Amino acid sequence: MGNVYVLDHPLIQHKLTYIRKKSTGTKEFRELVDEVAGLMAFEITRDLPVEEITIDTPVTQAKTKTLSGKKIGLVPILRAGLGMVDGILSLIPAAKVGHVGLYRDPETLKPVEYYIKLPSDIEERELIVIDPMLATGGSANDAIHSLKKRGAKNIKLMCLIAAPEGVEVIKEEHPDVDIYLASLDEKLDEKGYIVPGLGDAGDRLFGTK
Ligand code: PRP
Ligand code: URA
Numbered sequence: 001m002g003n004v005y006v007l008d009h010p011l012i013q014h015k016l017t018y019i020r021k022k023s024t025g026t027k028e029f030r031e032l033v034d035e036v037a038g039l040m041a042f043e044i045t046r047d048l049p050v051e052e053i054t055i056d057t058p059v060t061q062a063k064t065k066t067l068s069g070k071k072i073g074l075v076p077i078l079r080a081g082l083g084m085v086d087g088i089l090s091l092i093p094a095a096k097v098g099h100v101g102l103y104r105d106p107e108t109l110k111p112v113e114y115y116i117k118l119p120s121d122i123e124e125r126e127l128i129v130i131d132p133m134l135a136t137g138g139s140a141n142d143a144i145h146s147l148k149k150r151g152a153k154n155i156k157l158m159c160l161i162a163a164p165e166g167v168e169v170i171k172e173e174h175p176d177v178d179i180y181l182a183s184l185d186e187k188l189d190e191k192g193y194i195v196p197g198l199g200d201a202g203d204r205l206f207g208t209k
Contacts, residue, residue, distance in 0.1 A: 002170070002171055002174060002175050002176060002177045002178050002179060003178045003179070004167055004171070004179045004181065004184070005043070005068075005176075005178065005179065005180050005181065006182070006183065007039075007040055007043045007173075007180060007181065007182055009039060009043070011039055011183050012036055012039050012040065012122075013082065013183075014034060015032045015035055015036045015039075016102045016160065016183060017099065018032055019033060019036065019091070019160070019198055020196065020197070020198045022198070022199070024204075025125075026204065026205070026207040029204050029205060030083060030205055033039060033083045033084060033087070033132060033160070033201075033205060034079035034083065034084070034086055034087035035087060036084075036087070036160060036182055037083075037084035037085075037087030037088050037130070037158075038087035038088060038090055038091055039087075039088075040088075040129070040158055040180060041087065041088040041092065041128075041158075042091060042195050043180065044128065044158060045072075045091070045092065048067055048068075048070055049067070049068045049070055049093045050065040050066060050067055050068055051065070051066060051067075051068040052064070052065055053065075053066050059177070062079060065089060070074060070126055071094045071096075071121070071124055071125045071126065072092055072094075072095040072125060072127075072128065073095060073097070073098055073118075073119050073122060073125035073126070073127045073128070074088055074092075074095050074096070074097045074098070074127075074128050074130060074206075075097070075098045075099070075118070075127050075129045075130065075147065076100075076131070077098055077100050077101075077102055077129065077130065077131040077143050078095070078099055078100065078101040078138055078141065079101075079202045079205075079206065080103065080131060080132050080133065080201040080202040080205055081130040081131045081132070082162075082205075083132065083201070084131075084132060084158070084207040085097060085130065088128070088130070092137070094187060096119040096125070098116075098117060098118035098119055098127075099115060099116070099117050100113065100115070100116050100129075100147070101113065101114045101115025101116065102114070102139045102142060102143060104135075104136075104138065104139060104192070109136055109137055109138065109192045110145075111138045111139040111141075111142045113142060113146065116146060118147070118150060122152045123151035123152060124150055124151055125152075125154070125184065126154045126155075126156070127147060127152050127154065127155045127156070128155075128156045128157075128158050129144060129147070129155060129156070129157045129158065130144055130158050130159075131143075131157075131159050132159060132160040132161065132198075132201040132205075133159060133161055133162075133194060133197070133198075133201045134159040134163065134166035134167065134170070134179075134181070135163050135165070135166050135188055135192055135193065135194050136163075136165055136166055136188065136192055137166030137167070137168070137169030137170055137171065137173075138169070140157055140159070140166065140169075140170060141169050141170060141173050141174070144157070144170070144173070144174050144177060145173070153176070155177050156175070156177065156178050156179075156180060157170060157174075157177050157178070157179045158179075158180045158181075159179070159180070159181055160182045160183070160198070160201075161181065161182065161183045161184075161185055161194055161198060162179070162181050162183070162184050162185065162196055163171045163185055163186075163187060163188045163194045163195075164184065164185075164186075164187065165187075165188050167179060167181075167184065185197055
């Protein structure tokens, strides 16, 4: 069964508080989402394999560690997932980035896929699907199915905030996928918004309404 990790590091939780606040404007919201994504990436990459190599320091020869070449792919779900990409790339600059375009139909709340573009070797990569919000779980579920249909084998899901309903959907449909969150919130409201949540992540990131 996939594990659910809530990353309750004090820096993540502090910044998340300001992300949630209604009074936080677009510029600050964007900067904070970026920063939290970077901090979360630090935790998510904790189990990356390393190998020992021998190097010359200015003083002597030393056996030291280096990443053993595991290939990573980031897959933001458009559009709000884009807000987390740069923060992660600042830690893993060599990662390739694919995109899945999905929006929630406001009536049915069902996701509609409108775009997909992925690295050619996704089956060899460890993919991190990124979206600030896991609400009903429909978008992330569809995105993960779409990646698996195209050969992806190794997937993690990273979201800022999730509702229990969305987590259950991913656990049931994708027991192989570990979920990383900054917060597991209380519930969904009747419009499918996460409570207490942060409102509409895409609109707050891009200043739309
Ligand atoms: C938001 C969010 C997720 C989705 C979560 O996207 O960024 O992708 O809703 O909801 P779900 O778990 O119920 O599917 P939205 O559809 O508003 O599109 P946007 O990113 O383009 O604003
Ligand atoms: N999408 C958002 O942007 N916010 C929510 O609370 C739920 C879905």
